[in-house]
Amino acid sequence: MTAELSPRQNEASHELVRSLAKLPISDLVRFTLQKPDVARIVASSLNLLAVEVASSPLPHQSDTHLARSHVNILVRLIERGDPSLARKFVPTQGSLVDLAVTAPPEAKSSVITVLERLLDATSVKEILTGLSAQLKSVISSQTQHEVNAISPIIRTLARLSSAFLSVCPARLIKGNADIVQSWTQTCFQLYDKVLPQVAKDLAGDVAGLDLEQELLQMDGQSWQLHWLTCRVDLLQLLSNLLDNLKGSSALVTVLRNGLADTEKILDKGGFSVLLNSTALLDLAATSNSWPSLRSELLSSSAVKKNKADETISSIDTLASIVPKFTGAAWDALQRFVASQPASAAAKGKSRQQPASIxxxxxxxxxxxxxxxxxxxxxxxxxxxxxxxxxxxxxxxxxxxxxxxxxxxxTDPPTSVPSQPAALPAVESESLVVNNLERHSKPTSSSAEVPSLVKSRANLFGDFGFDPSTIVQPKFERSGRVDELAPELKAAILARAEAADDDEAEEEWNPFAEPHRTVGVEDELDLDYDGRERGAALPRHTAHDGTDDEDAEDGGGDSARARERVLLRYYVQNGSHSFSADASTRKSEARKRLKEATGWSDDLIESWAVMLERNPKKDRLFAAASQNELDEQTASRDQSRN
Missing domain, CATH: 1.10.8 (Helicase, Ruva Protein; domain 3)
Incomplete structure (x- = not known):
């Protein structure tokens, strides 16, 4: 994904991350939801930064501001209580490893908080298994790689693994002791056997003491630099792995194998830290973890006491007497770091970067x-x-x-107004008026341009021109008629939809009031409650002159009346009153229903079946109940009057 992006696009993605980190949390969430590609670009920026950090021979002076921006975005989304949105910025397990390796030291606690919410036991197991398998594959495919490429590969994997272990919640690692044990054994094998063989192949089988002389000519492209930095990163990974194995029986197993290789080196003699020593010796010479490892070894009955005591005593002497981070290899690395113009390069980069960005x-x-x-x-x-x-x-x-x-x-830098040639005609006219406003009063510092007009021979010769009195047309208006206001348009649409709803309801609801249009001379007779007087009476006579239309309306009214009778009967008596058994058909209620509707038993029972299939039957039942209640209320009011 990152290989397809140009350097310019890469820098643009980094700048997007910096901008997102400055947004308020509400704007950040809204922008992320509206632009799904933003999360992909942020993940790409994080991967680019991780590649720089992991592939650099020396500890990379990465853009800490950019790294903090990534962490800041995730922390704020997590604090908002929406881990799913934060997960979009780190969508894969590789993205979580990228976050770990790019996190600055001061943001370590924040990254741990983020991973607490985004990781579970299954995902941690998959990540640990993947990182361990990649390191183990270096041993199995050692002959397939070029000798010069083995050290950078191991260094990159060790740096990624160490960074993830340092920020991964400890409770999620505890259940993976078998993976950590196998991983630690792989690191011991790489440190004690694979890397020494790589050094022999690259140096032409030169002994360790002769290799110290070659360190004097170490530069940024030499294999010695990559080999030594690989040893340092692998040693850091071993220290983290052993810390996670403390208190388990697996720790003694891996230490026993490392102790056997250390015994051989001590018997041979003439070792030098980082060059031709073992992982246990270099851990004792560089870290403070040896006392705890020593106690684990001495408490184990699996270690042979006779020879192991001598080896442990020798390592104790190295850890207590020899100052840490000393030796030819450490001196060479320190000289190389000191020789690099880091400060000058950083200053130059800081000068050039803002301009390019x-x-x-x-x-x-x-x-x-x-x-x-x-x-x-x-x-x-x-x-x-x-x-x-x-x-x-x-x-x-x-x-x-x-x-x-x-x-x-937007004022021009000089006092003389200038007109850009490429501006459109519309903008040119507005800028001319603006320039007249700004420069209507000449300043004392500007040179006065002599006027080409000698005198003004008209009535308004002494009249002061005021550009603000000019009425400017709206040049930016589009060629179509101005649209209605959104509120008015919404109101019109709502009225139209309401009328359609009334007509549609009248079609399927027999209790709905007919949709009538009232003319100028045909006003509805309403009472003080807003109800129409004599609503039950027909509003036409037999001599209106529209016999055909009245006949059709009469047929429709009779059908609606029949529907109302059937619905009321259904609501009052239930569905069992429409069954086809002989007792129901012979009942008095069925006889009255047939007289009221004029239908046979088959039609009535078929109507009930269709009603059961009607998706609007609940609304019909409600309308029937409401109509019956309205009639009862009207009859009660009439009796009172």
């Missing part, structure tokens, strides 16, 4: 803003964004400022 971001922001606000024009946007007040701002911040009318200080 500003150029890249300006082009990216220019294109993005132009796609959202095309009426500004590329040239005008370039002039606005070149101001110092817009430097380093993200696309969203620039668009928000422009929408609020904040274009910064």
């Amino acid at each position: 500003a150029t890249v971001v300006s082009e990216q922001v220019l294109t993005s803003v132009d796609s959202v606000l095309p009426h500004y024009g590329m040239d005008r946007l370039r002039t606005i964004l070149s101001q110092s007040s817009f430097a380093g701002q993200s696309v969203e911040m620039v668009i928000q400022r422009l929408l609020e009318g904040d274009e910064g200080d």
Whole structure:
């Protein structure tokens, strides 16, 4: 994924991460949900940073501000209580390893908090298994790699593994003692056997003491640098693995194998730290973990006391007498680090980086803003964004400022107004008026340009011209008629939909009031409660002159009346009153229902079957109950009157 991106795109992704870290949490969540590709770009930026850190021979002076931005984004999303949204920024297990290796030391506790929410026992087991298997594959495929490539591969894997172990919650590692044990044995084998053989192949089978002389000519491209830094990173990984094995029987097993190789080196003599020593000797010479390892070895009955005591005593002497981080190898590494112009390079980089970033971001922001606000024009946007007040701002911040009318200080640097040639005609006219406003009063410092007009021979010769009195047309108006206000449009649509709903309800609901249009001279007779007087009476006579229409309306009214009778009967008596058994058909209630509807038993029972299949039957039942209640209320009011 990162290989397909150009350096310019890579820097743009880093700048996006810095901008996201400055956003408020609400804006960050909204922007992430609206732009799903943002999470992918952030993950790509994190992977690019991890590649730089893991592949550098020396401890990489990474962009700590960028690394803190990544951690800050995840921490704020986790604190918001939405781990699923934070998971989008680190979507894979490899992304979590990238986060671990890029995290600065001061953000270690924050990364541990993030991983507590994003990791579980299964994912940790898969990550540990994958990292361990990759290191083990170096041993099995040693002959397939070039000799020069073995040390960088081991160093990269060791650096990734050590970084993940240092921030992974300890409770999730405890259940994987067998994986950690196998992993530790692999590291001992790489340190004590594979890397010494690699050094012999690269140096032409040179002994360790002669190798010390070659360290004097060590440079950034020499194999000695990659080999020594590989030993250092692998030693750091071993220290982390042994810390996770403390208190378990697996620790004694792996230490026993390392102790056997150490006995051979001590019997041979003439070893040098990091060059031709073992992992146990170098751990004793560089770390403070040897006392605890020594106690584990002495308490084990599996270790042969006669020879092991001598070896442990020799390691004790090395750990207590020899100062830590001394020897030819450490001296060579320290000299090499001191010889690197780190400070000068860092200063030069700090001088050059803002300019390059500003150029890249300006082009990216220019294109993005132009796609959202095309009426500004590329040239005008370039002039606005070149101001110092817009430097380093993200696309969203620039668009928000422009929408609020904040274009910064758009005054030209000189006192003489200049007209850009590439501006559109519409913008040119507005800029001419603005320049007239700004430069209507000449300053004392500016040179006065002699007027070509000698005198003004008209009535308004002494009249002071005021450009603000000019009424400017709206040149930016589109060619179509102005649309209605959104509120008015919504109200019109709501009224139209309400009428359609009334007509649709009238079709399927027999209790719905008919949709009538009231003319100028046909006003409804309503009582003081807003109800129509005589609603049950027909509003037409037999001599209206529309016999055909009345006949059709009469047929429709009779069908609706039949539906109302059937629905009320269904609500009052239940579905069993529509069964087809002989007792129900012979009942008095069925006879009255057939007289009221004029239907046979088969039609009535078929109607009940269709009603059961009607998806709106519940609403029909509710309408029938409400209609019956309204009639009872109306009859009670009439009896009172």
